[in-house]
Amino acid sequence: MADHVLTLKHFFEEARAGRLTGIRCGKCGELAIPPKEFCPTCQERNWAPVPLGGAGSITSFTVIRVAPRGRGAEAPYAVAVVRLDEGVSLLGRIVDIPFDSLRADLPVRFRPIVTGEQTAIGFGPA
Amino acid sequence: MRRVAVIGVGVTKFGKHDRTSAELFAEAAGDAIRDADVAPSAIQALYYGNVTGGEGEKQLHMGPLAATLLGIPTIPTTRFENACATSHAAFRHAVMEIGAGVSDIVMVGGAERVLNIPTDAATEYFAYCSDASWEQSVGLTFPGVFALIARAHMDKHGTTEEQMAHVAVKNHRHGVLNPKAQFRKEITVDMVLKSAYVADPLKLLDCCPFTDGGAAVVLAAEEVARKRPRSVWVLGTQAASDTMFMHEKRDLSRVMATERAAAAVYRQAGKTPADVDVVELHDCFTIAEIVATEGLGFFEPGLGGVAAEKGWTSLGGKIPVNPSGGLKAKGHPIGATGAGQIAEITTQLRGEAGPRQVEGARTGLTHTLGGNTATVLVSLFGRG
16 A cells, blocks of 8 residues: 555645645656656655645646636636746646736746636746 | 458438447448449458447447447457547458458457437536546646647647647648548638637637547458459558556657657557658547647647648648648547558548548558557558
């Protein structure tokens, strides 16, 4: 039985409080977003949690104008892949940045999006 | 492994139907059995693909349902779900069952019905093929997934919205020639560019439609197939995966699973991209066709958009891509799409494709992509 250092539930509870947490491989140093059982680089099963600062920049983005059921009132909204300064990436909803100023390499900062019991990843201005 | 061939194909009209997905499959499978000229009782197993039946039709346990409607209720069945690559994944397993000597004649296919539910519900169900925690949670849709890829491709290679539009225009032009296609009307680059944004930079006419339809193929072992002159041989079939998470994709301008599966299938078949005469590939969005033509080795990275613009992928061009009209114009009933592509390539290699025939085609390729680019299947087919 592996020692699950970070579950999805734990990750999002931390995120809700404004803290992002990655996992680092104790053998090869690979940094990843949890949860993950084996290290995809060295196949070791030895992760330790590490705090992530939340600062990063946009890799790619889109403005979604046709939303899934239940999200129609939110549209249009922007979603981006953001590469964090530590080297791992996260997908997040963009908040408080005008659509026409979005571009690759734009600096952004993590901001949790809390809706009732749900927490999702968001990014606002750096 | 024993050699395996396609000996029969069947495809329904793609579009809107007022029949269940299992009924649509049964029609296609019935046509495939007639085309194969075998008795229904000769089918020894069914590999069945469907994605959204649980949500859209409140129907699971679809394998035996499909076999029951087909009239062969006692054969072993298995239902596959690999997002949009569902029935191509089913095909690979059916090939392995015959190759391993378990069965001699196997039916593989699939069906989907989504036009019975509202568009926003279908958009939600399709989004279930992306990750719930990381992607659905922020409202990422499938147009959104491919918009992220499009933006990365534009930034890296200078690909333009106009080049993407050329893919849609070409596939609509081909669709006019296909009586089974959902859309049989030509469109212009200007119409694509002026259509409404769905997920920037993708517009409505960059996107394939929601579609109802079924498709099926009958596969047979060499001993059965070599007696049939219209048999089309499976030269290779390979599956590859990539991380399920958009945030872990190594390079958003590429589909790594396509590149892995393509390299494996060319090696398996002893072929190169230059040997391929006709291609049915996964153009769920125009950018998907551009990235796929690069990943399959037909064009260097960055030239997929140029190829579309110059007409190199049109009927009569260097390497005709999606003579059926592709997902864009033929339609994309996701559980049936892979089997539908295999049926088209079989028809092409038999020389039976009528006005959309690629003259002299002897080697064909099918490519089906699942979901957020995490599943890809690529197969090669040949005559003789």
